[in-house]
Amino acid sequence: MVLRLTLVLALTIGLVGANRIPTTKPLENGVGSPALVLEPRNGKTTLKHPTIANNSISLFCGSKKNIEDSTYSEIDRVLWSKYPTPNTTNVLEAKEVTEFEATAPASNNTVSLNINKPPATAVGKYRCDLWKGDEYKATGNLMVYMRPVFIQEENMRLDVIEGSPFELNGGGYTTVEGGNLSLTCRALGNPEPIYKWEMNGKPIKNDKKFSIRNHVMNISGVSEVDRSEYKCIATNTFTKDGREQTFTSTVTFNVRIKSKLAWLWPLLVIIVTAILLAVIIIACEYRRKKHERNTRDLEPEEDD
Structure with missing residues (x-):
């Protein structure tokens, strides 16, 4: 017809x-x-x-x-x-x-x-x-x-999970405690995909902490409790094979939080290493001079 x-x-x-x-x-x-x-x-593509x-x-x-x-x-x-x-x-x-x-x-x-x-x-x-x-x-x-297909933006990692072509790994993100973090997962699809976000498998509500606008989620004032696995889920629904079906694609991000004082640890290691080297050098120099004195004391005196 x-x-x-x-x-x-x-x-x-x-x-x-x-x-x-x-x-x-x-x-x-x-x-x-x-x-x-x-x-x-x-579940992934590039525009280029x-x-x-x-x-x-x-x-x-x-x-x-x-x-x-x-x-x-x-x-x-x-x-x-x-x-x-x-x-x-x-x-x-x-x-x-x-x-x-x-x-x-x-x-x-x-x-x-x-x-x-x-x-x-x-x-x-x-x-x-x-x-x-x-x-x-x-x-x-x-x-x-x-169905939704995620767009791999420039400088963005997207890996297809083996055996699950529409489940992607978005890699890890590290941010300093107290800072802000933005995660994005734009997808192609028709009808236009609907997005939702999860943290450790639980839905994330749009609030002062988590600002969600479709495929973009901003996390404000991150702390240690925000160290987690975040998942972006894109879905759409259309008729296929004579029946209405819903299709889902996901991308998972792992977020790590660094302490504000994290920068001190490398500096402390450098300082301690420098002090140890100085002590070793001083000790070696002291032993060398002591050995020289002992050697002079043991030398026989010449007769007139």
Whole structure:
């Protein structure tokens, strides 16, 4: 059954002339693929070199005067674009997509978008606009769903735990007692992930001590009791395989606290070492001089 255009991915065929996203109402109805899902290999990616999904995606888009019609209306141009976030509704914020290959209108008057090895960054909300000559025929929004995948920021450690591709180790963080600490765990996903934080397996409440804003948690005035294991949990929910499912990805951080006087210990070691060396040198020098005196005393006196 042909569904209204609610897709998971969209790409661009160049529109003849100025590639502007129209703000006027189209003449007909946009129809196309049902929602699709990207299957990431594991729970981490970078924006510069995004991880590649395990599956390829093929989309189609067409125009019908009536949804119940068995044939598509004739078209000769298409523009694919993408919104900055899945929740964006302002048409003017959508940007044309050109990095993927798309087909020209087929004999049945549909256009296809075939994406091999899609990157994780391809997830999101897309838009299809169709024309026949100067007639604006149809439009529709397209969705590409994906479970949360954490973004490995610059100077950030993220290691996939063996056997658990969506459980990550964020490494250790050390801070001085009384200072502040910030932990972050930004993730890609559609729908946009919801975040929660845990300390030693217990939920953390947003208060003066722990300031939580989605994927960022700031800890103020850390003390020894804050030495712990912290976990960021990102979740989202969408329909897959005909049923609604919730997907979870986690990253764990280990926080260590240094005493304010921790800097004194290396200094004390240096001072003690210097004192011991001085004592040894003085003792050696004393023994050398004593040995010289004893040697002189034992030497026989020369006869006149």
